[in-house]
Amino acid sequence: MRLTIQKDHLVRSVQDVMKAVSSRTTIPILSGIKMVATVQEVTLTGSDSDISIESSIPAEEEGTIIAEVLQPGSIVLPARFFAEIVKKLPEDNVEIEVQNQFVTIIRSGKAEFSLNGLDAEEYPRLPQIKEENVFKLPTDLLKTMIRQTVFAVSTSETRPILTGVNWKVENGELICIATDSHRLALRKAKIEMDASLGYNVVIPGKSLNELSKILDDSNENVEIVITENQVLFKTKHLLFFSRLLDGNYPDTSRLIPADSQTDVIVNAKEFFQAIDRASLLAREGRNNVVKLTTLQDGIVEISSISPEIGKVTEEIQSESVEGEELKISFSAKYMMDALKALEGAEIKISFTGAMRPFVLRPLHSDSMLQLILPVRTY
CATH class of the missing domain: 3.10.150.10 (DNA Polymerase III, subunit A, domain 2)
Incomplete structure (x- = not known):
């Protein structure tokens, strides 16, 4: 040569x-x-x-x-x-x-x-994949969908299936779901493909992270081919193969509450910054817990106590609070991860009581949601 x-x-x-x-x-x-x-x-x-x-x-x-x-x-x-x-x-x-x-x-x-x-x-041969049933996604949309879900995969090998992102293709729509059993991220998008085709596979989170790093920011299409045990992402000069994870992904649809008792709409940036400040003291604690309390006139109080260090309290004016009064505690890190993943200036948070999972959505889009389990504090 x-x-x-x-x-x-x-x-x-x-x-x-x-x-x-x-x-x-x-x-x-x-x-x-x-x-x-x-x-x-x-x-x-x-x-x-x-x-x-x-x-x-x-x-x-x-x-x-x-x-x-x-x-x-x-x-x-x-x-x-x-x-x-x-x-x-x-x-x-x-x-x-x-x-x-x-x-x-x-x-x-x-x-x-x-x-x-x-x-x-x-050198081992690359998998031979028949390129049937290809579907396409613009590169920037694919990268966004990975970014908005992959952070929620589990890092523990006790349930290997949860270290991947569940990709479901049905009725011409791709749904990506990741959960580590304490939180869940979901993002969906319409795709160009034969509507009669369906897939339900789990792609390792590590593979999606690496893919996202390699892809250029562009709106050129990435071709995606899914087989029984491999997925292939194909661009002009690149082939990216990943094995799929074995096993069945848990049915997460029943985790997502259909109704809510308290709905809060907040400015995403203000809310994020308040959680960030409250977590300054919470981070020292074992579990980085922040508490949210709804007060009169749409005021939301964010607070955190760390017995050895001190406490922090901050009130922010929400756009609106509807429903029952609420006190709830949750991980500041999970909340900040979720807010970073969501798009839009305003976020709607739907609570169904102090000990039930709650859901964050952008106000004007139903293509994505984040779900977080609260933390029990006594």
Whole structure:
């Protein structure tokens, strides 16, 4: 294999596929990046067997030559060293040449590195996915849906299924749900696809986080293909595979209360800042608990007590309070996470009593909601 390639394209592709390379792999060859050069393109692949990422660099784009492949071929190079070397090369062009015994020479300007590579034939094959029943989402919407749900997945391995986000496709709509059993995040959106198709799968939260980091902010479509045990996200120059989690996701629909006893509408930013201030003292406590009390004339009191340190009380004027008076305690962190995920200047919070889960929604949209379980305080 012998080629010259533009450094910035190579660096970007290496950084993308590095997101799938794990330093703690039981399969030694997976600590490397696979590189395949053909006359048309150069492809790089990284994998940790849960996530696999393939990034392709076209030989030519819009009349500009990006890579010139003088001799097609393939090699697996140690990922960590290759990534560091490429990033620090002195010139804009990089020459890569594989010699005997998979020894690979990397030249740029006056710098020359020699790396011991491995046989690309030994590298595990990527999943073969039949691209049927593809649906599409604009990149920016996909990233938003991930951001608004993935933070609520469980970080505990006691119930592995909860470390993923449940993706349901039904009636031409995608519904994403994440819960760690103390809180829940839900976001839905209309999608372009055959309305008769349906899916119900669980994608690891880690995979979605990595995908979100790689995707550019654009409104170009990402193609999504779901199979029995894999999901593929496909953009112009990128294939992102993730395995799916086994098992059935719990039915969360019954967690979401249908009615409420107290409804509060608040300015999202003011409310967030008040919770943030109250949590300054609560953070020292074991559980970061903040208390909300409804008072007369739409006043909402936010307070927190930390016996060793002191207490904080703040009143904010809500847009409206309807229904029964209420005192409720909850985790400041969960509340702030939920508020960050919601869009809109005004948030409606619906309570069904001091010990029941409560729901936050943007005032003028039913495409998303956040649910939080209160904390019992005596």
